Amino acid sequence: MRDDARRLRLLSYNIQVGIRSIRPHHYLTNSWQHLLPTQKRIDNLAHIARVIHGHQIVGLQEVDAGSLRTGQVNLAAHLAQAAGLPFHHHQRNRNLGPIAQHGNALLSQFRPTRIEEHPLPGVLPGRGALIAEFGQGEERLWVVQLHLALGARTRLNQLGYVAEQIQGRRHVVVMGDLNCPSESRELRWLFAHSTLREPAETLHTYPSWRPRRNIDHILVTPELEVESCQVLAEAHSDHLPISMQVRLPEGLVL
Numbered sequence: 001m002r003d004d005a006r007r008l009r010l011l012s013y014n015i016q017v018g019i020r021s022i023r024p025h026h027y028l029t030n031s032w033q034h035l036l037p038t039q040k041r042i043d044n045l046a047h048i049a050r051v052i053h054g055h056q057i058v059g060l061q062e063v064d065a066g067s068l069r070t071g072q073v074n075l076a077a078h079l080a081q082a083a084g085l086p087f088h089h090h091q092r093n094r095n096l097g098p099i100a101q102h103g104n105a106l107l108s109q110f111r112p113t114r115i116e117e118h119p120l121p122g123v124l125p126g127r128g129a130l131i132a133e134f135g136q137g138e139e140r141l142w143v144v145q146l147h148l149a150l151g152a153r154t155r156l157n158q159l160g161y162v163a164e165q166i167q168g169r170r171h172v173v174v175m176g177d178l179n180c181p182s183e184s185r186e187l188r189w190l191f192a193h194s195t196l197r198e199p200a201e202t203l204h205t206y207p208s209w210r211p212r213r214n215i216d217h218i219l220v221t222p223e224l225e226v227e228s229c230q231v232l233a234e235a236h237s238d239h240l241p242i243s244m245q246v247r248l249p250e251g252l253v254l
Contacts (some may be wrong), residue, residue, distance in 0.1 A: 006248045007227070011055040012175035012218050013048070013241035014147070017064045017102070018075060020044045021238040022209050035099065037071035044236055045075065049082035051234045051241055058085065058107040059130075059145035061177045062237075065090045065101035076105035085109055091117045093128040093147075104130045104145050104176070110254040113140070118165065120158040122149050129162060139251040142169050146176035148186075155179060155186045163194050171252060172196065175218040177239065182214055190219075199226040205242055208235040218244045225249075 018041040019033045020026070033041060052058050066074040080088035087108040094102040106115070112132040120127040130145040144162060148155045155178070166172045174196055180186050182201040190196060196219040204211035211231065216239055220226060225247040232241045248254075 006250075008057065008246050008248055008254070009055045010173060010175065010218055010244045010246065011052060011058045011241055012061075012177075012216055013051070013058070014061040014177040014216060014237060014239040015048055015075070016062050016237040016239070017041075017069065018045050018048065020236055022235040024207070024209070027238075033069065035069050037069055041070065042073070045078060046082065047234070047236045049079050051232060051236065052079060052083040052085070052107065055243065056109040057143055057173075058083075059143070059175045060105040060107065061147040063090060063103060063105040065092055065103065067096070067101045068098050069100055076107065080107045083107065087111050089115050089130065089132070091128050091130045093119075094126040102126075104128060104147055106130055106132050106143065106145050108132070108134075110134055118161070120146075120148070121161055122154045122158065124149075127158065129165070131165060134254045135252055138170070139249070139253070140171065141248070141252060141254060142166060142172045144172065144174040146174065146178060148176070148178045148180070150179055152180070152184070152186060156189060159186050159190045160193075163190060166194060166196075170221060170223050171249070172221045173218065173224065173246075175242075177215060178217050179215050182217070187217075195221045197222065199244070200229045203229065203231045203242055205231055205240040207238050208240050211240055216240075216242050218242055220244075220246060223249050
């Protein structure tokens with residue numbers, strides 16, 4: 001395998017359904033965009049697509065599958081096409097009919113061999129895990145895309161569920177808006193009950209205008225050699241994106 005073919009660029013990004021919130025007051029002044037369409041969203045999606053471009057597997061949170069507020073535009077499909085990624089999958093976690101189709105999305109340069117949608121445990125419905133499998137046999141790559149709950153106890157239960165799904169898997173990436181920092185009880189539990197690790201614990205992604213919380217993460221198993229990991233200074237949402245480049249082991253072909 002060529003050396004460059006063993007390198008994989010990953011991105012995790014909470015895009016807030018394409019709303020550009022880069023100041024605290026934007027939560028108020030842009031709130032109507034959660035309900036109604038606007039050209040501003042389409043313009044902002046062009047910036048987000050530029051950020052995505054060059055990455056090969058992308059996990060997005062707060063994505064709409066096409067509803068009133070997006071002008072019936074499926075954001076996953078729109079961004080995949082604009083960024084030059086041929087495969088995309090949207091997981092609807094909150095189906096609000098014609099108003100909103102809210103969930104997670106996975107965009108990829110490679111065709112997944114399997115994709116599974118898992119509802120996550122919680123008192124309130126609306127959180128899910130999107131699990132994609134790439135490759136064949138034991139040398140497969142598992143990518144888990146998440147957006148966890150706001151409550152710590154629920155997050156712990158959700159990560160417990162994720163740990164069960166990846167048990168025994170050698171090559172795993174877990175990424176998303178986990179709504180908790182690296183030193184949280186929930187992530188410390190996950191690290192103790194799986195082989196996942198976080199290569200960089202001080203990458204602050206939220207809020208985008210003054211990032212001081214590391215609640216967005218890309219976690220990997222030790223077999224995936226991390227070559228770089230960084231937060232991108234691209235303020236097109238209330239979160240900043242996190243980018244990682246890993247080196248795949250010999251025999252893992254996507």
